[in-house]
Amino acid sequence: MSTTPNTAASDHAAASQRPSCKVSASPHDAPASPAGKRPAPPCTLVIFGAGGDLTRRLLTPALYNLAVDGLLDNAMKIVGVNHGERETSEWREDLHKSLQQFAADKASTFHAGTLDDKAWDWVAQRLEYMAGEFETDDTFTKLKQKLDATPGGNVIFYLAVSARFFKPIVEHLGKAGLLKEGGDGSGFRRLVIEKPFGTDLASARDLNAHVLSYAKESQVYRIDHFLGKETVQSILAVRFANALFEPMWRREYIDSVQITAAETIGVEGRGKFYEQTGAFRDMLPNHLFQLLGMVAMEPPNSFDPEAVRDKKAEVFDAIQPLTPNDVVFGQYEKGPAGVGYREEPDVSPGSTTETYAAARVFVENWRWAGVPFYLRTGKRLAARRTEISVQLKPVPFRLFRDTPVDALTPNVLTLRIDPAHGTSFDFNVKTPGPVMQVGAVQSSFDYGDFFAERANVGYETLLYDCMLGDETLFQRADSIETSWCAVDDVLHPRAGGALPVHGYAAGSEGPAQADALLARDGRAWRPLKREAVQKK
Ligand code: BG6
Numbered sequence: 001m002s003t004t005p006n007t008a009a010s011d012h013a014a015a016s017q018r019p020s021c022k023v024s025a026s027p028h029d030a031p032a033s034p035a036g037k038r039p040a041p042p043c044t045l046v047i048f049g050a051g052g053d054l055t056r057r058l059l060t061p062a063l064y065n066l067a068v069d070g071l072l073d074n075a076m077k078i079v080g081v082n083h084g085e086r087e088t089s090e091w092r093e094d095l096h097k098s099l100q101q102f103a104a105d106k107a108s109t110f111h112a113g114t115l116d117d118k119a120w121d122w123v124a125q126r127l128e129y130m131a132g133e134f135e136t137d138d139t140f141t142k143l144k145q146k147l148d149a150t151p152g153g154n155v156i157f158y159l160a161v162s163a164r165f166f167k168p169i170v171e172h173l174g175k176a177g178l179l180k181e182g183g184d185g186s187g188f189r190r191l192v193i194e195k196p197f198g199t200d201l202a203s204a205r206d207l208n209a210h211v212l213s214y215a216k217e218s219q220v221y222r223i224d225h226f227l228g229k230e231t232v233q234s235i236l237a238v239r240f241a242n243a244l245f246e247p248m249w250r251r252e253y254i255d256s257v258q259i260t261a262a263e264t265i266g267v268e269g270r271g272k273f274y275e276q277t278g279a280f281r282d283m284l285p286n287h288l289f290q291l292l293g294m295v296a297m298e299p300p301n302s303f304d305p306e307a308v309r310d311k312k313a314e315v316f317d318a319i320q321p322l323t324p325n326d327v328v329f330g331q332y333e334k335g336p337a338g339v340g341y342r343e344e345p346d347v348s349p350g351s352t353t354e355t356y357a358a359a360r361v362f363v364e365n366w367r368w369a370g371v372p373f374y375l376r377t378g379k380r381l382a383a384r385r386t387e388i389s390v391q392l393k394p395v396p397f398r399l400f401r402d403t404p405v406d407a408l409t410p411n412v413l414t415l416r417i418d419p420a421h422g423t424s425f426d427f428n429v430k431t432p433g434p435v436m437q438v439g440a441v442q443s444s445f446d447y448g449d450f451f452a453e454r455a456n457v458g459y460e461t462l463l464y465d466c467m468l469g470d471e472t473l474f475q476r477a478d479s480i481e482t483s484w485c486a487v488d489d490v491l492h493p494r495a496g497g498a499l500p501v502h503g504y505a506a507g508s509e510g511p512a513q514a515d516a517l518l519a520r521d522g523r524a525w526r527p528l529k530r531e532a533v534q535k536k
Pocket residue numbers: 263282386418
């Protein structure tokens with residue numbers, strides 16, 4: 001997150017001074033970095049899965065954006081490993097074309113308009129393709145020869161591959177000696193692992209044990225891309241940089257919290273992956289729990305990575321294990337937004353995989369005891385909306401004769417993460433006129449009104465932080481396991497077999513049973529499709 005320099009980061013800053021790593025300025029030098037930001041130390045980024053979607057859609061735009069900002073070192077190299085022979089020039093051209101397409105596509109998160117050719121050339125010059133299977137010794141021997149050409153060099157291994165390759169790649173890297181660092185007093189070796197990190201508690205433990213038998217925890221960067229989103233990082237700023245919110249951020253004043261990640265898209269050609277994963281595993285114990293962690297954590301003593309991660313870990317540890325009674329699963333059926341899930345490519349016609357999941361979660365600690373956190377996520381819903389709504393308790397006394405307390409609109413602070421970026425606050429004022437009447441209004445802030453927003457895919461900060469050695473925004477082994485632990489009883493219901501999956505129309509607000517989950521507590525979801533409060 002790069003707030004104040006940490007020790008690891010200063011070590012790397014020192015590493016960047018080493019003459020062996022420096023090259024002299026060339027016509028492909030990146031632009032100067034913005035004030036207050038320093039370029040990352042030189043390193044070789046090895047991407048396993050160079051031909052995959054993640055590399056094309058997210059890693060390349062992020063590297064390009066970092067180059068535009070001058071945050072990468074001139075000596076950086078990017079080696080893309082993938083099965084299938086191809087020329088480096090072909091790979092570069094392929095990535096360039098995709099980048100241009102995303103830049104021109106208004107619906108893409110990387111909607112940059114036109115590309116800065118100088119920045120792209122800078123990245124392209126550093127790309128090198130290497131053909132190799134992810135499970136054969138030969139690939140790692142070749143890779144070792146390549147990396148040995150820069151002794152003591154810093155290397156990041158990015159596993160942008162299907163989860164089944166995580167173990168074999170780590171094992172091969174370890175056995176080839178490629179994860180050994182510091183022997184000659186220089187050079188870091190880091191591993192970036194994408195989600196899904198396991199599919200339940202047992203598999204996450206097993207994967208952690210495997211990875212940690214070849215690398216130290218400080219070398220492992222488990223990615224959750226939600227943490228790279230500016231608006232998610234801003235949750236901590238809203239909470240801890242404003243005297244207004246923190247005093248009321250507790251059970252005495254907060255009635256409930258809703259965390260929503262609703263999507264309008266379907267499974268988009270990922271039927272095979274989705275059939276095995278489902279909405280719950282795909283989003284809940286990772287992305288939604290990370291948002292929950294940011295909302296519920298205690299203030300850390302500093303923004304030191306471990307201080308922040310310790311406080312988040314305490315939240316995951318305090319989550320009361322979910323029971324099947326706290327969870328609702330749904331699957332989209334044919335509706336206004338299109339075909340049903342079972343008609344999607346690579347999906348079984350009798351599939352019982354959930355495309356929607358809602359859960360009621362309790363964080364059992366001093367601050368949050370008794371406050372429900374309602375989480376929901378789903379595909380093909382009525383609107384795209386990722387947000388956190390914090391609802392305050394009602395006022396204690398009926399002061400306005402014609403307006404009972406329970407008829408007042410509750411105060412709700414909404415942190416909007418996607419696609420809108422900002423916050424809003426619902427509160428009550430006197431309506432104009434001679435009679436004392438109360439009416440609901442909304443005060444809102446949009447990032448775009450105050451700051452120049454750039455097309456940012458969320459991986460910029462994560463890649464940059466990994467190069468700096470700042471692990472604040474990455475998940476630690478213990479938090480991964482406590483998160484899976486909290487949901488394990490739902491994934492493997494001990495009694496009563498699998499959870500029922502309820503139908504909902506594609507393009508709707510989700511299954512009726514999810515409404516019932518809140519109704520039984522006397523509450524309701526905030527509608528997904530809603531207009532901003534109307535100004536007259
Ligand atoms: C991914 C899930 O991790 O997150 C996808 O696998 C989901 O199914 C995506 O669509 C949502 O991320 P974002 O950034 O588009 O909200």
